[in-house]
Amino acid sequence: MSKTFSDKKQVGVVSGFSELVNTKFHGTVNAICWNRHLTGDFKEIVSKLQLKENITEVSAQDLLALQLSEKGDLAREIILNDLQLLTDFGASPSLNLLKNYERDDEFDFISTDVYSFHVDRSPIGTDTFLCTYYGAASDIVPNDEVQQKILIPEIRQKLQELHDGPEEEFENFLKDNFFDLHYEPKPDAKPLNLEIGNLWRLAVDHPSQEVLPCVHRAPLENDGEYRLLLIC
Known part of the structure; x- marks a missing residue:
């Protein structure tokens, strides 16, 4: 896959942090990528961190406490710098x-976990920042390659049965349970992988x-492999 992402209709590509935070979304562009090829041994960091739960938050102090090789130290400095910039x-x-996120298996007709689009x-006015190391x-x-799940007739019908309340309260029911946030890819949808190292x-x-x-x-994790992810 091209490392530039420049031919993607929803992606703006920048070359630094200042551009990343100051470039405006416009038209179909709702994702801005600071395109980077990071050096350093991030696998070494992952191998030396302790997983306490399926998702373990790692502090700057945790990183600084690790005994690392030269390449591991280079990776640590990149992460610490990203944390400081943000x-x-x-x-x-x-x-x-x-290790993995919690799965939503309460309903067999709609999923509301992060593995669902x-x-x-x-x-408030904010954005999501994301980097997988x-x-x-x-x-x-x-957006034009997905359909909101609550607008798919068979799903909507089952949600109405689940709601079992006044029609005028149905839309609030969908929002309160986050059903309206989830989307189904159309048959010709072409998801774009965000790749390692890009912010x-x-x-x-x-x-x-x-x-x-x-x-x-969120992606399905690779077998036997943890993810190291910055998010806010």
Whole structure:
């Protein structure tokens, strides 16, 4: 796959952090990529971190406590710098060592976990920042290549049966249970993998946003492999 992403209709490509946070979303562009080819041994960092739960948050102090090779130290400096850049920007980045996310298997006709294509929603003007340093990377998909699951007739009918309440409260029921955030790819959809090392800014659903929110999903993890993921 091309490392530029420049031919993708929903992606803007930048070459630095300042551009990443200052480039405006517009038209169909609701994902901005700081395209990077990182050096350093991120696998060494993952091998020396301790997984306490399926998702374990890793602090800067945890990273600094690791005894690393020269290449491992180079990878650590990149992560620490990313955390500092985002913190100085006013974001609250989290570095996660991840075995897997919790699965939603409550209903057999609709999934609302992060492995399902979905958008993020916020009551305030914000964006999602995302970088996978190691392991499987997330996917995004253009908005015109997906359909909101709650608009698929058979799913909507089952949700109405599940609601079993006044019709005027149905839309609120969908929002309160996050059903409206999830999307089904169309048969010809072509998801785009975000790849390792790139720092992404994805549009979120909030009142001041001028573009459609970015539809994305967490990847299925590779067998026997943890992910190292920065997100905020």
